[in-house]
Structure formats: structure tokens, C-alpha cells
Amino acid sequence: MENPGASPFKVTPVGLDANSEEEYFSQSTLLKEFTEIPSIEKAWSFKSNSGASQVMFSISQPNLLENKKRRYASFSHISKERDDSVQFHWDAFPIEMRSTSLMVPSPSGSKLLVVQNAENDSPTRFEIWSSSQVEREFHVPSSIHRSVYYDGWFEEISWNSDETLIAYIAEEPVSAKPTFTYFGYEKGNCPDKDCNSWKGQGDWDEGWGEAYDGKRLPKLFVININSGEVRAVDGIEKSLSVGQVIWAPSAKDSLQYLVFVGWPSGTRKFGIKYCTNRPCSLYFVRAPCFRYEPCQYGTDTKLSAVVLTESISSAFFPRFSPDGKFLVFLSSKSAVDSGAHNATDSLHRIDWSIDAEPQQRNKIVDVVPVVMCAEDGSFPGLYCSNILSNPWLSDGHTMILSAAWGSTLVVLTVDILSGDVLRISPCTSEFSWDVLTLDGDNIIAVCSSPVDVPEIKYGYLVGNASDNTKWNWLDISSPITKCSEKVRSLLSSKEFSIMSIPVRDASENLTKGASKPYEAIFASSKSKKHDACDPMIVVLHGGPHCVSLSSFSKSSAFLCSLGFSLLIVSYRGSLGFGEEAVQSLPGRVGSQDVNDVLAAIDHVIGMGFADPAKIAAVGISHGGFLTTHLIGQAPDKLAAAAARNPVCNFALMVGTTDIPDWCYFEAFGSEAKSSFTATPSAEHLALFYNKSPISHISKVKTPTLMLLGAKDLRVPITDGLQYARALKEKGVEVKVMMFPDDIHELDRPRTDFESFLNIGVWFKKYCS
């Protein structure tokens, strides 16, 4: 039937011919089905009054029409049956948390905090819910603080033990701005803007770069949920950025301390997103007193925040053991000390006394040290992107963590007394396993693969915690992990495996860890490997010190469902393979990583899994650097390419990015620390140029799609635009898609949708 609202004139969107418009239409309907698959973001479990367990899941789903993520909460009650089986009973409908920035239940599960950040300078709303209704609502004006952080890094919400106070991180209030009138500058304290005056900008305060636009300084606050009174925590140096706050256990209710992470800013702030190499320490500070509440600090209790981890360059994700005797934390000292923007983590503990004043000089005990070179199949070192707020088993010294282990995300137990680390998700599984929450000594996790949508698993211990063979995992069916029949049926014809790729240049002067094989995930149709091969897409992660995990990714699964095989390469320098592998890449980018990708491609061609004439590549950021290097250095290898916010010219990027130190470190290696400057010399600029994809532009002939976010502070669009214009000048087929309101990640719902739709159509056009 004719669409009655359709225009009488046929308008074909720019860049589409009739054939591609048909392809565009059919791919868009399929992509829509992938887009709608819900993602489980977090979960909390608590005991209900009857003693049964209840779990609250926070789910998100892209809302394309509003170009926002829709967030909702789903609830499930867990019952243990007589035959030892476990049943999850789901509430009939989820509840949408419209305009909710954060929701965090209290540890007992009797209260729920809901935070709604406001646009501009409107107040931030705090609501406290009970099981039946809103119990309290408070509006905090922007003169006290601006929006509450929910960025996954500075962010933390921590309830105190009696659930009357909540500590959290929010943006400092707006600093005073100069007022001007018709007559000029107005001296003194001026009222807000009226029609005869205007506010100037005042001095520029540097923020933490990419993804923190409009934010300058995260600060620590406490709200009393009985009175609504909010207090900024005193005693913290003005320039210190603060995050990840938790309440310290204390024997005396009247003496409460907070432990938090502080990031000094030095002479300038560098970008912090994806950069664990920014030095940081744990501090403790006295919690504020509230009006009408008992407050019995003696005159000898310290007013100023005191550093707890002076002897280590990085300390974050603090967690107290259940008995309060240990403070455990993660460290990225390998990253801080070397200059790599991410590296292998280590886990540490310090002693804590709940009766005494915390100490400044603490002995830091290594619980899990950095692993330099992993022996085959054994623990490669810790690579954690988060730790649960309550990660403890009931023995009080075993933590449950999710961590990258090669290309898989696995569940680990870590004994903080012995340092023993055990992999407790099935060792035979190449799927990725992520812990959501603990239900007593049981684990609620989510498990997925590149071609399997996430499923909930329930892990329970048979025997004791120190024996890894005794964890059983049950499949839990749930309405929150549903996908359409079409998606399910398309994915059921796919399979994947993790391939080990030998290093080609192993004879070079390499450390042992850098000579070990790296990995690539290969996803393809089940029966097609040896018949006529499907066209193949090489997927390249950024960083470069990140990893492509075997977890489900909607965009990759969509491309696979279009009939492409995927080769997802974690080249040397990726996380998950030991520290020597990480450190092998800096100074060799554009050669070692490019050669690793080429070797992985040749590996699958050699196995008969890929047709050399039908290979495309897509990558973001450093993955875009590799994509554009491949089309320049190996001009006959790829039939099509797509580069998303790619690094194409270090020499251009270094002057404008929020992480110029990254350009130095990756291009020059360990000597970069001493040579970094905001004013690169002509010699540095020449070296930068020579290491960049732009230096190979004359050889490129591959049709290339460039996807750029105009507000990217990490890899400013000038990098991609210069490269695209150079290709045009040479007559190479190139298409540029510019997303005016996007930052580096290009992950807003409509941007993500339009990006992968165009990538799918581009690759079909040139690879089929």
C-alpha cells in the first residue's frame, strides 16, 4: 500500500543509487531487529522480608526515535527447589526509569535511590523509594552542585551502614562569572542575568577531555536522606578530582570516614576516558556532620583528607573486606609507570582497623602482582574494568571478579589472603562471562558469544571455594534477554572459534611474552568454511591497549548475519596476554600491529576460510589507524574499508587531541616519557608523519568509508577529513559521514544505527 504521508517527489538520499537503496532498505529492517536487543547493564540482589532473594536488573535499549537510551528495571524472585534446581520468577513487566541518571538500591534492599540530573542549571532531583512509593524527594540547587556523575569512572553512590546517608560524586557548582552591562564590567557580587546585563565566560578551566565536555571538577558530597541536607565534604584540596567513594567501616557510629580516589591534575589535565595511566591515590577523610545529628569528633581527628597509598602510583576501585580488616584496591601502576594508556592491573590490600584512626603510612601487600609473561594456558594477569560493590563470598576473603583472559571475559575467584586466582567460569568455554551480582555465595552472570545473544547463568559452589572444578552453572531463562525470531534463526546458523596466531617476526629482538601467539576470533556460517567462502570483515579494536572480547556485539552480529565472516583480531599490544605483550607495541605502531593483522588474514586464507578477493576491514580510533594503514601498506589486500574516527596523522592529532602524550608514547615507545612536550619539534613532527597512515596515501586504491564525530576531542575530525580529502584528490572512491553531535565513541543510538547500516551497504557493494 502507498504510504499516504510520503512525498509525491522521489527523493533518493545523497549517495544512494537505486540498487543500493534497495540494499539500504532491507539491511535497515534487519539492523533494527539487532538494535532492539536489550543490554543488561547492572544487577543488585537482596533478601526480601521472607528471606528469599530478589534481583533487580538495570536494562537499556536504544530508542531511535528519541535518540536516547531507554532504561528500565526488571525484577526477579529466586526460589531454590527441593531438587536443587533454581527458578527465577519474573515480574510481569519491567518499569521504565525515564530521565533517570542513576538508581542504586540500599544494601538491605529496603530503599532505592533514584537520581535525575537536570539540563542547564536546574536542580538535581533525588528520590528515595520504598517498596510501595516515593518516601522522600529532594531538589539540590546548582549553587550546591551540578549533575551527579554516572560515567562509570568517577561515579559511585555509597549508602552508609544504617542507610541514612549517601555519599556521591557531583560536579562542582558553577564558578562566579563576570557581569557586564551597557556601561561595562559590574564590580562585586552581581545577581543573575537580567535584560540589562549579561554573564561573561570568565577563565577557562580545563576538564578531563573526551566525554567530559562541560565537566571540570568531580567533588564529593553527602546527602542526609531524612532531612535532605547536602554537605560538600571538607578537607579535600581544591584541585583534586574525586571519585569512587565508599564508607569506611567503623566501630563507632559517631566517627565515620569516607575512602575515595583522588586524581591530581598537575599543570594540566589530560584526557582520562580509556586512560588508566593517570596517577591516582586512595584517601580517607572525615564524613561531614549534619545539623540535628550527633557528631562527636574529638579535636584530634583530622580535618584534611589523608593519602592512604603514597607508595604506589595508582590505586582505585577500593573495597573493604566484610570484616573491615582489609582495604583492597586495584592498581594500574604498570600503565602509570610505563606511560601506556592501559596495561596489566595488579590487586593490593592494606590492613584496616575499625577501632583506630586510619593511618597515612600503610604497608601495601601485593595480592595479585602484574604477570609479565603468561605460560601457555595459565593466568595472564588481571585485566578488570570494574569490581562489584560487594564482590565477597561468605568466607570474607574470596572476591569474585570478571576479567579479560586472552579474548574471553572470565569469572575469577581471588583469595586476598593467599593471592590464589582461579578461573571458575568453565575453562572449556570460549564464550565471555561477566558477573552481574552475587546472591549470597552464588553468582548471577551473563554469558554470550559473537553469535549468541546474552543469557543469564546462575553459578553455585559444590564443595569449597578453593576448588575450581566445583562450580556449577545453571541456564536461567529470562524475558530480559529475548531477541526476535529472525535474529535467533540467523544467528543459529553461525559459529565461532578463537584462533591462536603465531608471531611471524618471532626472530626479532623480542621479549618472551611478545613472541607468544596472539588471538583472533573467527565467526562464520556453520557449514560454509570450506565451500565457496563468504566475504570476510576484519574487525579491529582501538586503544591499542584494549581487547576484542568474545562477548556479543550487536553491530558485529549484524554484519555476520548479512553473510560476512568476521575476523576479530587482538594483535600484540592488546590486553589479556601478559604485560610483555602489551609493552611490545609502543614504538612499533604502524608496523608490528599492521603485520599481526596481515598475518591473521593470511592465516585464515591459508586455512581456506577466506577468499583473498573479498576481504574488508573496519576499525575505530587506533583500529581506524590500522584500517587506513592496511589500505596503504597492503593496497591489494582489502576490497573495502570503513574507518570510524581513525587516527590518520599523528602529526596533526598531537596538537589538538586531549591525549597528546598518547601520540608520543605509541609512536616513540618508552623514551616518550622524557621527550613529551606540548610543542613538538620539527623532527618529532616528521617522525609522527612517517609512522602515520597518511604517509602511505599514494598507494591507496581501496574504496573507503569514513565515519566521523564532529565533537570528538580524542581524535579530532581533522585527522579523518585530511585523509578523506587526500583520497578524493587522488580519485580513490571515498564517502564521508559526519555526525555533528557525536564524540569519539559514535555510539548514540541513531549514529550507531546509521553507521553500521552504511558499513553493511558499503561492504556488500564492494565485497560481494
Ligand SMILES: CC(=O)N[C@@H](C)C(=O)N[C@@H](C)C(=O)O
Ligand atoms: C587511549 C585511547 O583513547 N586511544 C585512542 C586513540 C583509541 O584507540 N581509543 C579506543 C579506546 C577506542 O575504541 O576508541
